[in-house]
């Protein structure tokens with residue numbers, strides 16, 4: 001996960017780039033809630049501010065000074081490498097002997113240890129324990145003419161999932177890895193007139209359009225930008241004030257977009273692969289109803305993310321749709337909380353059944369995933385306590401058998417209930433009367449796109465990029481070198 005947003009405005013736009021980046025990031029809050037930050041360049045210096053917490057807490061204009069500069073990137077974090085500490089918040093920043101750089105990263109590298117070895121034989125002093133910090137250091141130190149040149153030299157050595165926004169003094173560069181595991185879209189804000197007539201000294205005549213890069217199209221919507229196109233897997237898009245975007249291909253595309261982005265992670269009002277995700281999820285629910293019908297009184301979602309699939313299930317089955325659980329929207333998403341203790345407390349803090357809806361009823365409860373099973377178990381128990389007669393659980397995705405190494409924190413297979421239990425054992429564990437998962441074929445029918453365009457590895461174990469063997473220690477692998485050498 002993680003959300004990234006970048007903005008480049010015409011020369012002399014004052015503080016607008018920072019404001020647009022902050023606003024865009026708000027539409028990506030669901031992608032990461034551990035920390036947030038912004039980096040702004042005025043063409044000479046890069047200013048960085050970051051902290052632990054939600055975006056509204058961190059990027060509070062009452063605390064932040066006015067951020068002048070026509071280039072800005074912003075990031076919200078969900079950790080997959082390194083602990084949730086201030087040092088690991090992003091954007092990262094490195095002054096470097098060659099160039100100052102700030103980076104926002106969505107994804108997870110799979111050859112972090114190898115890259116660390118390349119950096120002074122593994123004895124480099126890193127300011128943080130993330131793969132992003134390592135990448136920032138590699139790029140800032142690379143003997144190259146400029147940031148694009150440094151990226152062209154370094155990126156071929158980097159493997160794994162990386163959607164990056166790189167802020168140099170005079171450019172914002174948006175990059176997707178050759179598989180394009182994580183999304184990134186380019187948007188245009190037409191005809192942004194500079195508010196400051198004294199354009200920066202490095203200004204050139206050219207476009208007065210503003211350009212933005214966002215993890216999801218929702219980021220474009222909130223800032224009033226029009227969608228231009230997706231950044232392609234294996235492509236860099238270089239944005240410079242006053243110029244049209246420049247495309248640089250650094251590797252052939254071998255697309256494998258994370259299918260979970262479409263099933264669950266991204267917002268339903270986002271578009272990916274030319275599909276609106278609400279519609280995709282609604283069709284997944286319809287497929288689920290065909291594959292696993294249930295003889296019940298009503299269909300209800302686990303809010304919020306299960307709602308589109310539940311609507312589709314109800315539509316296809318002819319059963320009434322009701323909302324039987326209310327989510328407290330102010331406590332964050334369960335799956336994103338980093339520790340098991342918080343996860344456990346989170347469910348009861350976040351969901352409350354509507355007794356009037358569920359009491360005495362046979363329920364079909366639709367959700368989009370079962371990861372560890374503990375959340376679903378608590379939901380079933382909540383509904384039974386509220387008087388539900390039967391609880392039939394339907395999941396609008398296949399069982400998660402395999403860990404993800406590409407940016408989702410499920411790197412330890414034994415934490416995944418489906419990797420150690422049969423469907424019947426899972427049903428028994430969660431306490432449901434029946435349990436049904438959508439098949440991979442069902443997902444593909446709902447997407448109406450070929451299997452080859454996506455990563456399905458957590459469902460079928462076919463990893464598009466080879467993954468490391470020492471998976472159990474991956475998340476904190478850079479903490480030991482930091483202690484030893486730092």
Ligand code: SF4
Nearest residue numbers: 258404406455457458
């Ligand atoms: S392994 Fe699963 S969660 Fe990870 S990128 Fe692939 S589809 Fe997405």
